[in-house]
Each structure stands twice: as structure tokens, then as C-alpha cells.
Amino acid sequence: MTTETLARTTPEEAAIEDLIACPHCDALYLAQMPAKGGRAVCSHCHTVLIAPRTKAGKKMIALTLTVMILVVAALFFPFLDINAGGIGNSTSILDAASSFRSGYMVFLSFLVAAAIIFVPLLRTVLILYVLIPVVRDRPALPHARRAFRLSQELKPWAMAEVFAIGCAVALVKVQDLAHIGFGPAFWMFSALVILVLINDNFLCTWSVWKSLELEND
């Protein structure tokens, strides 16, 4: 892909709010919204800068709501059950998160609970709070920018999908120790993981920032 033929402009000619700098290599561009479904890519390092999708906001909200309902529902149903030598046990996601009971291991319980429950839930709440007014063409709610920034900062620490793979590994590990069955929460959680993965692909953060820019809060 050659960019030599593209028209160029000097920084003095462009308004500062129309500029965009690649977060990975600092190359400066005049931001132009690509067609829906298209992408604007940094020509130096190939980082995707802008990637708007058709009806992205509405799809995001629908998916995010579903994620929230699934996380809450998954908390209250048994997740996995086990049977060996006539003795059975079933565990919920909350049990798994609080399984490190003794002494300093309690720290690990907090960590697991945060990574698979609190952070994913908080992110869905924050994203809904920011996106619902944007999609309905209403002014942003108070502190919407702070909320969106927090949702982006938390992204690497939401690990629901990693936990789901962990479940699959755990099942195989105890296969010769006991018989394991899936509870309803397990299937909810599997659906949730797929939704989380789709969801993250929908959100063009630059487009959201652009729409928040017009607001005063």
C-alpha cells in the first residue's frame, strides 16, 4: 500500500482537533472518517487508528446488556458438579473465586473475583453509561469521558474468557479422579465468552472519543 500519492498538508494548515497521532509510533495524520466498515491504518506501523462499524453503538449496547445479564445469572447457578465414590459437590463461580481461603492466599481470591466478575461487570456498566446517550443522540451523561477512560484502562484486567479456557483444562485434569457434569452456569459462561470477544471488535474507541469531544462536562 503506497501513501505517496495522498495529498499532504502541513500542521499549520490543519485545525488541531482534526489531527490524530498514532499511539504506537507518534505519526501525525489529518483524521478522516473512513466509510463504515472501512479502516484507517497507520502507514508506518500498521496500527488500526479508526474502524467505524454500521450501527456499532446499538449492537454494542445489545451485546453489553446480554453480557451483564449472563454474568449475573451465572453467579447464581451451579457451575460445575462433581461425583466420586458416591460423594458429590457442586461449585458456583463465586465458590471458585473464593477458593483461596487460608492466610495470604485470600489475596488470590480477591484477584480471581475481580478478574472474572467485578471488572467485566464494571466495564459493561461503564460502557452502557457512555454509549446509551451517544446512540440516542443525547448529550453525554456527567463524567462520561472519565467513565469511558476507566473502561478502557480496565480492559486488560477483565479475564472472563481466560477463565472459560481454565474450566476446560480443569475438567480434563480431574477426569480420572471423578465424574464431572456441567451446570447451567457453565453454558451461560460459554455464551458470555463468545459475546465478549465479538463485543471488543465492535468498539471503535476513536469514534466514541470523537462523539464525546463535543460535550462539555
Add this chain to the structure above:
Amino acid sequence: MVCMEIARAGKRLTARDAGLVACRRCARVWPMGQARCGRCGSHLESRDARSLQKVWAWWIAGVIAYIPANLYPMLKTNTLVSHTENTIIGGAVELAHHGSFGVAAIILIASVLIPVGKFLAIAFLAIGARRGSSVPPRTRTHMFEIVEFIGRWSMIDVFVVAILSSLVQLSVVASIQPGPAAMTFALSVICTMLSAQAFDPRLIWDAVRRQQPRKTS
């Protein structure tokens, strides 16, 4: 589809060349010297001068925590007939010995290959950012993106331990307890994620631009 390049006298510009400072979170640019992004509120720094120090500090902490994570048991399994303690690698060997090669591979990749690969990749990126490197900067930027994306997947083994210790509590028939390695392994993953987050990938490109100031593609 690419945004319009910004150039002055035929030379492509970075935000810094144009006397601007870019926000790494939302890609907005501001006049040099501004301390906070007016759009998303992130702390602004044209180049994070202490970036590499932070990278190395978290890196060292991550490596130190990774050593006991491999020496101490991750899981303690009690059954009617036996008491076994498995380290990360011991657990994978045990799985392979039982014929579960796929899952053994997942554990080895998530708990050994990814963490060690990340240590090496971050060290390589940090050294290359200071001294330059013969590897093209675009390749190194992609390497950084992979390191950022993949870090959280190392948590699989911690989640497996959490699930097993809450599920397998069948009085005398079988019970599983977490070992001290679960704790140090989780700490190692967190430190390495923070190390990668502290890295400012624009440093990769600065070193290249210093060496070849006329380079235009």
C-alpha cells in the same frame, strides 16, 4: 484507506516534530507542554522518559516471582490412596502421561512458553528502544502488540487451581488444595502485564528516526 499524512517540506512528521504532544489513550494531539489530555483526561507526555525504568522494574519483579512459581507446588491432591504435589511442569507432564496431550500443551504454552517468551520479548524491546536494533521497527511494534494481547492468557493455570480447589472437596475421597506457586505465579503475570503496559512503543520509532532522518517509508 489511510488518513491524510501530515508533512512539512516533504518530510513526514510525528506529533513531536510538529510541536505537539499526543495522547496515547485517545490519539488526540495537544500543544507541547500541556499536562493532561482535554478529551480523555490521561496524563500527557511527549515521550515517557521514565518508561524504560518502569519497564525494567516490573520486569525484574516478574522474573523474581516466576522462579518460586516453578519450584513450589501449584496443586496439592489428596485421594484415599495418595498425596501428590504438582508443580506447573510436573502437572503438565502428569497430564501428558495420562494421554491428554492437548491440555498438557495448553498448560505448557500458557504457563511456560508465554511467560518466558514475554520476558525475552520485553527485554528485547526495551534494549532495542535504547540502542536500536536490526529488526525492522514495524516488526517490533507488532511484537509489542502481541505481548500486550497475550499476557492475560497466562492466568489460565491460576484459574484452573481456583476451580479445582473449590470443586474437588470430596472429604476423604479426593480433595485439592492450592499450593504457594499459585500465588507467586499470579504475581509474576501481573508484574509482566504492568511491565508491558509501561513500555512506550514510540521509543522504538524514535531510535529509527534518529538513525535515518530522511527515511520516508
